[in-house]
Amino acid sequence: MAPRSQGYKLKIEVWLKEGLVDAEGKTLEEALVDLGFPIESAKAGRVYEIILNVESREEAGEEAERMCDKLLANPVKDRCVVDIIE
Amino acid sequence: MAPRSQGYKLKIEVWLKEGLVDAEGKTLEEALVDLGFPIESAKAGRVYEIILNVESREEAGEEAERMCDKLLANPVKDRCVVDIIE
Amino acid sequence: MVRVAVLRVPGTNCDRETARAIEEAGAEAFVLHVGQLERGEEDLMNYHGLVIPGGFSYGDRIRAGAVLAARLGSKLDEQIEEFAASNRPILGICNGFQVLVELGLLPGFEGCRAALAPNESAHFECRWVWLKKTGSCDLAIGPPLQAMPIAHSEGRLVFSSPSCLEKAGSAGLIVYRYAKPDGSSADGEYPYNPNGSQGDVAALCNPSRMIMGIMPHPERAIYNWQTPLRLRPPAGLGIFRALISAAERSL
Amino acid sequence: MSRRLTRPADVGEIDLLGAGMEELTGIASAFGLSLKEAEVVKGYFVGLGRNPTDVELHAISQLWSEHCRHKTFRGIVMDEDGKGIVDDILSSYIARATEKIGAPWVVSFLEDDAGVVRFVDGYGVAVKVETHNHPSAIDPFGGAATGIGGVIRDVLAVWADPIALVDVLCFGPPDIHQEIGEFLHPRRIARGVVDGIGYYGNNVGIPTVAGAVCFDEGYVGNVVVYAGCLGLLPLDRYARNPRSGDALVLIGNRTGRDGMGGASFASSSLSGKVEELRPAVQIPDPIEEEKLLRFVSKVRDEGLASAITDLGGGGLAVAAAEIAGRASSGCFLDLDAVHVREEMKPWEILVSESQERMLLAAPSGNLDRVMDLAEEEELEASRIGSLTGTGIFEASHEEATVMGISVEFLLHPPKSVKVARRRRVREFDLGMPEPTSVEGALLELLSSPNVSSRESLIRTYDFEVRGNTAVKPLEEPFGGPNDAAVIKPLDERREGIVISVGLKPRYSRISPYWMAASSIEESLRNNVAVGGRRMAILDNFVWGSPEDPDNMWSLVEAARACHDLAMAFGTPFISGKDSLYNESPLGPVLPTLLITAVGLIPDVEKSVTVSLKNKGDSIYVLGTTRKELGGSEYYALRGAGWGHVPKVKPDESKAVMDCLTAAIDDGIVMAAHDVSDGGLGVALAEMVLSSGLGMEVSLRSVPGDLVKRDDYLLFSESNGRFIVEVEMGSEGRFEEIADEKGCTYARMGRVRGDRLQVEGYDGRTIIDLGHEELRDAWRREQW
Numbered sequence A, B: 001m002a003p004r005s006q007g008y009k010l011k012i013e014v015w016l017k018e019g020l021v022d023a024e025g026k027t028l029e030e031a032l033v034d035l036g037f038p039i040e041s042a043k044a045g046r047v048y049e050i051i052l053n054v055e056s057r058e059e060a061g062e063e064a065e066r067m068c069d070k071l072l073a074n075p076v077k078d079r080c081v082v083d084i085i086e
Numbered sequence C: 001m002v003r004v005a006v007l008r009v010p011g012t013n014c015d016r017e018t019a020r021a022i023e024e025a026g027a028e029a030f031v032l033h034v035g036q037l038e039r040g041e042e043d044l045m046n047y048h049g050l051v052i053p054g055g056f057s058y059g060d061r062i063r064a065g066a067v068l069a070a071r072l073g074s075k076l077d078e079q080i081e082e083f084a085a086s087n088r089p090i091l092g093i094c095n096g097f098q099v100l101v102e103l104g105l106l107p108g109f110e111g112c113r114a115a116l117a118p119n120e121s122a123h124f125e126c127r128w129v130w131l132k133k134t135g136s137c138d139l140a141i142g143p144p145l146q147a148m149p150i151a152h153s154e155g156r157l158v159f160s161s162p163s164c165l166e167k168a169g170s171a172g173l174i175v176y177r178y179a180k181p182d183g184s185s186a187d188g189e190y191p192y193n194p195n196g197s198q199g200d201v202a203a204l205c206n207p208s209r210m211i212m213g214i215m216p217h218p219e220r221a222i223y224n225w226q227t228p229l230r231l232r233p234p235a236g237l238g239i240f241r242a243l244i245s246a247a248e249r250s251l
Numbered sequence D: 001m002s003r004r005l006t007r008p009a010d011v012g013e014i015d016l017l018g019a020g021m022e023e024l025t026g027i028a029s030a031f032g033l034s035l036k037e038a039e040v041v042k043g044y045f046v047g048l049g050r051n052p053t054d055v056e057l058h059a060i061s062q063l064w065s066e067h068c069r070h071k072t073f074r075g076i077v078m079d080e081d082g083k084g085i086v087d088d089i090l091s092s093y094i095a096r097a098t099e100k101i102g103a104p105w106v107v108s109f110l111e112d113d114a115g116v117v118r119f120v121d122g123y124g125v126a127v128k129v130e131t132h133n134h135p136s137a138i139d140p141f142g143g144a145a146t147g148i149g150g151v152i153r154d155v156l157a158v159w160a161d162p163i164a165l166v167d168v169l170c171f172g173p174p175d176i177h178q179e180i181g182e183f184l185h186p187r188r189i190a191r192g193v194v195d196g197i198g199y200y201g202n203n204v205g206i207p208t209v210a211g212a213v214c215f216d217e218g219y220v221g222n223v224v225v226y227a228g229c230l231g232l233l234p235l236d237r238y239a240r241n242p243r244s245g246d247a248l249v250l251i252g253n254r255t256g257r258d259g260m261g262g263a264s265f266a267s268s269s270l271s272g273k274v275e276e277l278r279p280a281v282q283i284p285d286p287i288e289e290e291k292l293l294r295f296v297s298k299v300r301d302e303g304l305a306s307a308i309t310d311l312g313g314g315g316l317a318v319a320a321a322e323i324a325g326r327a328s329s330g331c332f333l334d335l336d337a338v339h340v341r342e343e344m345k346p347w348e349i350l351v352s353e354s355q356e357r358m359l360l361a362a363p364s365g366n367l368d369r370v371m372d373l374a375e376e377e378e379l380e381a382s383r384i385g386s387l388t389g390t391g392i393f394e395a396s397h398e399e400a401t402v403m404g405i406s407v408e409f410l411l412h413p414p415k416s417v418k419v420a421r422r423r424r425v426r427e428f429d430l431g432m433p434e435p436t437s438v439e440g441a442l443l444e445l446l447s448s449p450n451v452s453s454r455e456s457l458i459r460t461y462d463f464e465v466r467g468n469t470a471v472k473p474l475e476e477p478f479g480g481p482n483d484a485a486v487i488k489p490l491d492e493r494r495e496g497i498v499i500s501v502g503l504k505p506r507y508s509r510i511s512p513y514w515m516a517a518s519s520i521e522e523s524l525r526n527n528v529a530v531g532g533r534r535m536a537i538l539d540n541f542v543w544g545s546p547e548d549p550d551n552m553w554s555l556v557e558a559a560r561a562c563h564d565l566a567m568a569f570g571t572p573f574i575s576g577k578d579s580l581y582n583e584s585p586l587g588p589v590l591p592t593l594l595i596t597a598v599g600l601i602p603d604v605e606k607s608v609t610v611s612l613k614n615k616g617d618s619i620y621v622l623g624t625t626r627k628e629l630g631g632s633e634y635y636a637l638r639g640a641g642w643g644h645v646p647k648v649k650p651d652e653s654k655a656v657m658d659c660l661t662a663a664i665d666d667g668i669v670m671a672a673h674d675v676s677d678g679g680l681g682v683a684l685a686e687m688v689l690s691s692g693l694g695m696e697v698s699l700r701s702v703p704g705d706l707v708k709r710d711d712y713l714l715f716s717e718s719n720g721r722f723i724v725e726v727e728m729g730s731e732g733r734f735e736e737i738a739d740e741k742g743c744t745y746a747r748m749g750r751v752r753g754d755r756l757q758v759e760g761y762d763g764r765t766i767i768d769l770g771h772e773e774l775r776d777a778w779r780r781e782q783w
């Protein structure tokens, strides 16, 4: 599927909020240190690449916020970072 | 833990290679369409933010590649995207 | 006779034993695919109680419970609202608890939200734990201390603010907390508290006392033979009995 | 068929008729055939008077792969002088034992996708164990997960509802330092494999209840992943009557370009070049599988289908040929009707190994209902063809016939001939200086990777889902090691299914025959320890290349032992599988035979577990302890590769097992544990650390013919032994039973205090350890 002409490509990252133990990040940190990497810290999150059929950049941004709210993140623990790529 | 002065902050994304079924992306796509979002397509991946104690940008890049190889990704099916932020 | 609906979607996988437990407790259980409700082949209001069972709805993709909650929220929100408003009990077990939290039905009091975050151990964990009753809910009867198995990777309850934990506690809405074998507080200590849950919360009730979410699996602690010798007698049936008594009121 | 095939643009023709020797060799290697096979194929097409399409050659390549047709097990084995050793290992050793035993409760063996035995009235238990070694080597997570997915579908393919999973894993030593070549480090493989199994099993909602983990250098280049599944089926719904005219329906995942050529990949050696292997990667989707299993059980309960099979190695080509073969007829497939994920060539559609798909044959009158059920479960389904009476496997694309080959031909590759080189087994025992402290040796053994706790792995599996696990792999609350799992699958019945495994690959360095024999005995012993009886077994061979005469010899030896021991114990083989060509630049895999045993227990509440129960009870040892330390954990710890490997004395073992079963039925056995890796010492320690109690025992009475050495007594791995806790006051009754059964036994001591205290042969206390010391050693994180 090729994006339609009016398609916007978004990248949305979802991270655990500061202050919550990032268990996966911590495990990763330990594993990397074990392997001998000079790690200071590591955090883990999810990333989504979404192509949206909307008319404008603003609309894309708004839809992204709504997607975070409705599905991608739970605001109690998650933080969304939206990036409109093209 | 604050990054030491010589620390580099990396962002590493891990995606399934093209052509492989991205079950999470598919589920996401369907759920977003169900929720009424004008979605063209969705992909899901993991993202890591890592602070490395190395001397140079080049070294940071090399270490990132090695981390991908050794732990974060399986070159047979995953694709790493490394971004040295600062 | 009391009729209890047990919901399922792809990946829900504790529906059979949950239905069995409901029948053991003395009601009729009906496993309904959410699609049947969406297509109007079934009507939630024909049932007196609702259980969202454990499992991995949609493979816990995105976040445990999120996709099912989105599906319920977008297509069945009115039915579920009506059901709850008619004061019929809703029980969420494990993945069902995650769904109730995602739907915002729990904790269910002003100004507070919650989430079930990944376990502090960062992996799935299956083990028997001790639960201490520290609150009250129409969906919980049983001994003050009992054993039940957990099996999840996202069971660490976090509230939107520390005051919410206090509020829930003082209102008696924290029905069960993880505990040590002697009944003393787990105090966050692994493995007694298996996931790092704030305040050792294992089960939560809403202020109307008719909606409960519980991470451990009561349906796996119904029979003697299911229960390891040292952790007997099994007490899971109490939860289903309570659910049925609560449901009886709308008969 | 004589008609020339019309050929759409995306179908190639291969010039076989005009191929000389050189071209034929090229074609053979391109399609993974031997030259002899390529000649047979050429002969077939000469007979048809036309060249094959690429669709046809790819189908033959898959159907004739080692993985699908068991060519070595079905072939001829000769010695180096050309004298025949055995023709058809499978029939001569494995199937023959089952036939001779003639157990009336065996419903189906060695013919369907899974073996089936009767459970209780009207119900059968289906069992299948598979390997997924190559895929797990290149993608540990996905490979292991799809291994689980595949074996679940084998059980669905006999109309059973999956009820339990088993996983047995062999890795390189966790403490090797360097990465070897391009091979992943054993720890990384182990982590990926375990995560993959947990991911799939937990998501699909089937408890993972039994298994084993073994570490050895022999697995550094060749990881071994066994995945097993048990299912329950109502026997009167076991539909196996496909007929000409029935529709063929493909259900589940869309077909895509993943896992292309997996079946032939499974039978080639690993190059260590990861980039070349990408097409072999398969992506698991347990949620799709969960829908499939709901669907299959509904179709079964409504009696809508006449046959079903899974799509595994070789994809649609193999599945359709096998269904057609069962109907002794042909089939027609419209490749354009297959629901695909991407644009694909016809041959790719035919051999793709996309996961989570099943093929169903159903009378066309039932088709609408079948489609409705698929929709209810939110599954995609396509009618892709039908069974025909022609005996031909036909396939069409763009209205043109692109394949037309006899099903008989597809299912019967020419017999292979392999050579075995005999090796004399020479056993000797140089002895071993006595350790300064046997207590220290015991703690070291408890911490060794092959003995230490598997708790951290097992707890990442849901072993409770479905609420039918009566004996868990771990003994709560301390996580002690139960010998077998018990599942209670029917609400209205008290009977349970007992699942255990036996795995002794390290013995194969000394004797492949006794390795196999010990594996069988261990699987039975584990089963009996919790209360199992009336057992059936499965064999899963993992070997190096059969082209190597040494490998061939050890394979034949192990198969011979399978026959002999199955006969001796009266336990029929109901299923199994071989995975050959497990080779890497580091050499062949350690010859590994997994035996899975499935038994019954009449009442799950009478199941016995490992933990000590009551102060004052007596501790007995059953069986004879011999100086058999070859291949033992103790010798390995001390760097010794020699020694007498444990033998099996079936009459002695049977007496011991019968005694334990009778005592369990009598209700006087409070705990039991099989004696295996690490010998008596480890078995005693495990019983103590599983409970809050201790024991006081003496080695002086232990029956055996050992030189008087505490370390030998404690760490010998002789087969046929148990430690049993007998209820206080019932010792007389127990000894009566033991005498009656002709069982060798001795009372070693009793349950007392909260420590493990062992008195040596000379009366001194040689071990005195508390729970914390034992648990700390046993739980030391190794991997």
Ligand SMILES: Nc1ncnc2c1ncn2[C@@H]1O[C@H](COP(=O)(O)OP(=O)(O)O)[C@@H](O)[C@H]1O
Pocket (backbone or CB within 6 Å): D067, D068, D069, D070, D073, D090, D094, D109, D110, D111, D112, D113, D114, D115, D154, D312, D539, D540, D541, D573, D574, D575, D576, D577, D578
């Ligand atoms: N080495 C073996 N020992 C015993 N049974 C075997 C062996 N190999 C295959 N079988 C049996 O033959 C039947 C077909 O096996 P297989 O080709 O592995 O099925 P599938 O294609 O479903 O994996 C099964 O019942 C299987 O148990």
Ligand SMILES: [Mg+2]
Pocket (backbone or CB within 6 Å): D113, D153, D154, D157, D310, D312
């Ligand atoms: Mg099969």
